Amino acid sequence: MNRNRFSEFIARRGEDASNGSDGGSPGSLSSIGDSSVNVDMEKYFSTLNGIERDINSVSSNVDELGVLHGRLLSTADGDKSEAIAELRDQKTLQINNQIKKLKSELNAVDQMNQNTQLSPGQEATRRSRHTVLARKLMTVLDKYRTLERESQKRYRTRMEKHIRLVRPDATDEEVAEAASNEVSRSVFAMDVMTSYRSKVAKRMLRDVENRDKDIREISNTIELLNRMFMDMEELVAQQQDVLNNIEQAVDNTDEYVTQGATEVKRATRLSMKIRKKKWCLLFLLVLVVIAIALGVAIPLAT
Numbered sequence: 001m002n003r004n005r006f007s008e009f010i011a012r013r014g015e016d017a018s019n020g021s022d023g024g025s026p027g028s029l030s031s032i033g034d035s036s037v038n039v040d041m042e043k044y045f046s047t048l049n050g051i052e053r054d055i056n057s058v059s060s061n062v063d064e065l066g067v068l069h070g071r072l073l074s075t076a077d078g079d080k081s082e083a084i085a086e087l088r089d090q091k092t093l094q095i096n097n098q099i100k101k102l103k104s105e106l107n108a109v110d111q112m113n114q115n116t117q118l119s120p121g122q123e124a125t126r127r128s129r130h131t132v133l134a135r136k137l138m139t140v141l142d143k144y145r146t147l148e149r150e151s152q153k154r155y156r157t158r159m160e161k162h163i164r165l166v167r168p169d170a171t172d173e174e175v176a177e178a179a180s181n182e183v184s185r186s187v188f189a190m191d192v193m194t195s196y197r198s199k200v201a202k203r204m205l206r207d208v209e210n211r212d213k214d215i216r217e218i219s220n221t222i223e224l225l226n227r228m229f230m231d232m233e234e235l236v237a238q239q240q241d242v243l244n245n246i247e248q249a250v251d252n253t254d255e256y257v258t259q260g261a262t263e264v265k266r267a268t269r270l271s272m273k274i275r276k277k278k279w280c281l282l283f284l285l286v287l288v289v290i291a292i293a294l295g296v297a298i299p300l301a302t
Helices: 006-020 029-074 078-115 122-167 171-179 182-193 196-301
Strands: none
Touching: 029 078, 029 122, 078 122, 078 196, 122 171, 122 196
8 A cells, every 4th residue: 555544544533532622631541541552652662673673683694694605615724614614604593593583573563463452543553663674574584595595506616616626527417416416426525535636635525515514504594584584474464464454444434534524514504505594484474474564554544
């Protein structure tokens, strides 16, 4: 929905309340109720602001993870590679835990909105904000998923490059098979161990095995992200359905108010016409009475 009718609805409700109330003293029940609602809304938005900060933190961590992927791919030193890989794994675990927590919190907020009695304007405001954050998390999930897919491709390219260095005579099919099939890679490893360049080959073989492990772990992460993305997509769709229903109710209310105002104007005009006719009839009746009185009085006087 492109139009934002909810703020108009809230404003209209506020005007109606102010016109129809006696002002509401600070100690009245109505003012206490309003204060309670305001406090609840403040707590709600404070909670969502915290969630938004955490989403921004995840986005920053994804950027840092991308830097670690790049450093790992550009490092040839085995010990340094292992240290960077450990940092990368820690960062990946941190991000995965963060997004699981955020998904759980957004679901909890959704349940809270369903179980809380709210006016249409309040519900629309709360759900709109919740939907914005759910979409923001989806954007970060997609960013993370894209990074992992690209890193997976780069790790596979590095694997194939090292396989070609160890086996320059290998065909494209053999290289692809060794990079993707564990059995073929075992045969390849045996060939490496008997190679005359064993020292260099063993180092490259270890790198190939590490990159294969990285690729499998990234595949698990991508699968996790796909599931989370679908869950968040479903949550956003549900929120949008609720918002559409609220706006439809607001539109219907607006239409009923407009129809009521039209009927009131029509009744007012009709009432004015009837009142005019009554005055005209009264005036004619007075004239008739005067005419009769004159008709009786003149003959008597003569």
